[in-house]
Amino acid sequence: MISALCLTASLALTTASADESATPRQTPKVQLTKVTTAKNPIAGTAGPGGNVWIAERAGTVRVLSARGLGEPVLDISAETTTDGERGLLGIAFDKKFAHVYISFTNLEGTSVIDEFAVRHGKIRPETRRTVLTQTQPYSNHNGGDIKFGPDGYLYIAFGDGGAGGDPHGYGQNLDTLLGKLLRIAPRGGKPYAIPKDNPFVGDPKARDEIWSYGLRNPWRFSFDAGTGDLLLGDVGQSAWEEIDWAPARSKGGENYGWSQMEGTHPFRGGTEPVNHVPPVYEYDRNGLGCSVTGGYVYRGKAIPALRGQYVYSDYCDGTVRALRMKNGEVTGVSDLQVNGGEVVSFIQGPRNELYVLDIGGSVHRIDPA
Numbered sequence: 001m002i003s004a005l006c007l008t009a010s011l012a013l014t015t016a017s018a019d020e021s022a023t024p025r026q027t028p029k030v031q032l033t034k035v036t037t038a039k040n041p042i043a044g045t046a047g048p049g050g051n052v053w054i055a056e057r058a059g060t061v062r063v064l065s066a067r068g069l070g071e072p073v074l075d076i077s078a079e080t081t082t083d084g085e086r087g088l089l090g091i092a093f094d095k096k097f098a099h100v101y102i103s104f105t106n107l108e109g110t111s112v113i114d115e116f117a118v119r120h121g122k123i124r125p126e127t128r129r130t131v132l133t134q135t136q137p138y139s140n141h142n143g144g145d146i147k148f149g150p151d152g153y154l155y156i157a158f159g160d161g162g163a164g165g166d167p168h169g170y171g172q173n174l175d176t177l178l179g180k181l182l183r184i185a186p187r188g189g190k191p192y193a194i195p196k197d198n199p200f201v202g203d204p205k206a207r208d209e210i211w212s213y214g215l216r217n218p219w220r221f222s223f224d225a226g227t228g229d230l231l232l233g234d235v236g237q238s239a240w241e242e243i244d245w246a247p248a249r250s251k252g253g254e255n256y257g258w259s260q261m262e263g264t265h266p267f268r269g270g271t272e273p274v275n276h277v278p279p280v281y282e283y284d285r286n287g288l289g290c291s292v293t294g295g296y297v298y299r300g301k302a303i304p305a306l307r308g309q310y311v312y313s314d315y316c317d318g319t320v321r322a323l324r325m326k327n328g329e330v331t332g333v334s335d336l337q338v339n340g341g342e343v344v345s346f347i348q349g350p351r352n353e354l355y356v357l358d359i360g361g362s363v364h365r366i367d368p369a
Contacts, residue, residue, distance in 0.1 A: 027334045028305035028322070032356060032364035036069040038062060040082075041357040043090050043145070044347035048097040048121035052349050054363065057087040059104070064363070074116075074123055080104045084139025085162075090146040092154070094187075097121070101131070101154065101186065103144045109136045111144065113156060115186060131186045134177050138162025141217040141235075149183070150228040150248065153195055156182040157232070159217035165237060165268065166259035171214050172273070174206035179258065181218060181232070183211035199253035212246070214256035214273070220294035220345055224248075225352055229328075231310055233294025234279075237262050241292035242279035243312065245328055281323055281330050290316035295346035298322070300353040303368045309334075311354055311366070313343035320356060320366070340364055 040057040044064075047053040052064040059077030063070045080087055090103030100116050100123060111134040117127035131154075136142055141159030149155050160166045160179035171179035185193040200206035221232035228248030234256065236242060240263035244256050254277045257263075260270035263282035283289060295312040309322040318339045324332035341358030348354060349365075356364045 026305055028303055028309070028336065029369040030303055030306065030320075030336050030338055030366050031369040032320075032338045032340060033367045034362055035355070035365050036064055036363045037361045038069060038357075038363055039361065040359055041345070041361065041363055042088065042359065043345050044355065044357065045091050045093055046348060046350040047093060047100075048118065050350045051121075052347055052355065053091060053093075053100075054347070054357075055088050055091040055102070057082055057089075057359070059088045061088075061091060061102070069363075074102070074125075076102070076104060079106055081107060084109075085142050086139060089142060089144025092146045092148055093118070094148055094154075095152060099187070101146055103146045103156070105136065105142055105144070109139060110134065111136055111142055111158060113146065113154075113186075129191070131191050132156065132182075132184065134158055136161060136178075137168070143215075143218050145218065145220050147222060149223055149230075151195075152185075153183050154186045154192075155211065155221070156184070157215070157218040157221055158182070159219075160215065160258065166216065169259065171216065171258040172255075172260060174200060174203070174210060174213060177207055177209060179213060179215050180207075180210045181212045181215065181221070182209040183252065184209055197251070199251060211252045212254040212256065214254075214258045214261075214276070216258040216262075218294075219292070222294065222296045222346075222348070224297040225299040225348065226297065226308065229297070231280075231294060231297065233292040233312060234258070235291050236285070237267065238285070239263075240265055240282050240284055241289060241314065243281040243292065243294065243310070243323070244277070245280040245325075246277075247328060280325070280328060281333075288317040289314040293343045293345060296348045296354055298352070298354060298366075300349075300351060302353055303366070306336075306366075311336075311346065313340055313346075313356070315342055315344060315359075318343050318358075336366075338366075 042057040044054040060072040061074040086105040113132040140162040143157040143159040217235040230246040340356035344359040345357040
């Protein structure tokens with residue numbers, strides 16, 4: 001699983017690094033409260049009725065309520081496989097909880113985004129339809145995260161197609177959806193519509209769905225519930241893990257550099273693109289980290305000292321950390337002194353409290369200590 005998950009903003013942004021001495025003046029005091037155990041929980045989202053919906057990698061979706069974790073409300077396990085980095089990888093609701101979307105790889109390894117109507121908090125299987133597909137040349141770097149942005153559009157993250165070192169150059173190639181963050185209107189057309197203000201609309205050399213590019217394996221991304229800013233954890237190749245940031249006012253088109261760059265560093269003699277948007281934060285692999293797991297800016301009420309900080313982790317290290325940011329620059333880095341295990345994802349719950357998913361099964365909530 002380790003190999004499986006090793007999974008235009010201003011160029012003047014200051015990039016912080018892990019050896020930076022700046023730390024928050026007061027480290028928030030938190031603890032992890034175990035709320036349930038699932039079978040390889042891999043993604044989740046706030047759902048109707050104030051519940052948390054959890055996607056399990058083998059293809060099932062279960063609802064976590066006050067009564068505990070229920071039986072599967074969706075099961076596509078016959079349609080996917082857990083080979084490589086494949087499986088059920090993402091889940092998202094639209095703003096009115098009228099539709100739920102899942103992201104998975106089918107038995108051929110193709111990435112699929114499917115939609116289901118939801119009525120009275122329950123999935124209507126007969127309404128299922130496929131919104132988008134993308135062929136994957138290899139079994140790794142599928143990405144697969146999906147989120148609705150503050151603008152109501154569906155954002156989809158795909159990795160560079162896999163293998164190692166981006167052998168086909170997909171990260172910088174605008175004629176493919178691989179190595180990209182996409183932005184579509186899933187209910188606006190058949191099978192979807194493309195927002196007219198997407199940055200490459202009308203460019204004959206680029207795919208209209210692309211919002212930003214130059215990504216290796218954007219495993220987890222999120223939007224700040226307070227500001228609308230985008231934060232994205234992009235898994236590095238062999239030396240650097242990075243977190244990318246774009247302000248809510250962004251018009252898209254950011255080039256995060258892969259595979260010419262790994263973080264702020266030229267990759268295998270690469271040349272930095274003139275429009276490269278460097279990460280807002282990066283850390284090397286000299287410690288225990290190997291695969292960044294992007295999280296959320298905390299906007300809950302239970303831990304006031306943590307509010308406004310970006311919470312993230314690493315699959316191999318498991319330590320939950322937080323970045324303090326101001327105007328797109330990291331001003332402090334803190335170790336929250338808790339370990340979530342093999343952290344594969346975070347969930348932002350209905351009241352903006354955060355949950356940590358350990359691929360081994362544990363689901364924890366971040367609570368005040």
